[in-house]
């Protein structure tokens with residue numbers, strides 16, 4: 587159950603970084619990487635449950651999906667995951683979702699044709715757009 591660990595980590599981070607210093611968080615956004623494989627609705631439910639009874643109760647939050655981007659190490663061009671995998675079959679796309687490193691086995695840089703591709707965003711989880719008030 588990775589979602590629980592992630593949700594707990596986000597709540598702990600916000601409480602330690604802001605609440606403990608006297609700030610009240612009014613809203614925040616959780617950006618889930620397109621390739622992170624986390625269940626968005628599960629994260630929403632867990633965070634809602636975990637902030638109950640804490641300083642974060644009442645804070646508004648949203649969860650959005652962060653688009654994955656891939657850099658070509660040969661020509662430095664950056665492409666989105668969607669662009670690079672558009673021509674692939676659904677099976678291939680699914681495989682890359684499970685093992686993102688496989689992108690270099692299936693896709694090529696749209697600018698120079700190289701397979702030297704590196705995933706730069708879209709695998710992790712971030713907390714952004716944190717709005718605070720001095721409590």
Ligand SMILES: [Zn+2]
Nearest residue numbers: 658661695698
């Ligand atoms: Zn390239």
